[in-house]
Amino acid sequence: MTGERVHFFGYSMGTTQMFSAMVDTYDTLAPITGKVAMMAPCTYAADYIFSAYKTGMIGIFNYLDLFEVGGPNWYLNVIKIERLFGR
Numbered sequence: 751m752t753g754e755r756v757h758f759f760g761y762s763m764g765t766t767q768m769f770s771a772m773v774d775t776y777d778t779l780a781p782i783t784g785k786v787a788m789m790a791p792c793t794y795a796a797d798y799i800f801s802a803y804k805t806g807m808i809g810i811f812n813y814l815d816l817f818e819v820g821g822p823n824w825y826l827n828v829i830k831i832e833r834l835f836g837r
Contacts, residue, residue, distance in 0.1 A: 755784030757836065765791040785835050 760768045765788040772779055811817065814834065816827050 755782055757784040757786070759787045759789070759831070761789045762791070765789065787831070787835060 758764075758768055760766075768786060768788065769791070772783075815830060818824060818827065
């Protein structure tokens with residue numbers, strides 16, 4: 751190990767995997783993990799909770815000027831995300 755930290759960007763199943771890993775191996779991962787961005791977690795919520803969550807996430811995405819996940823222009827959003835959260 752070079753003393754650098756690993757940064758993680760999880761989407762959908764990736765968020766579930768990181769949640770699981772942090773629960774199972776927190777003492778090992780915490781010292782070597784830098785920033786963690788968890789997008790679109792695999793969860794189930796009642797309609798009223800999902801509605802508030804969806805509205806909140808859309809507001810955050812709009813605020814961050816992110817308008818697509820994947821797609822032909824995703825590389826532009828990756829640059830924006832790196833500016834906000836680091837590489």
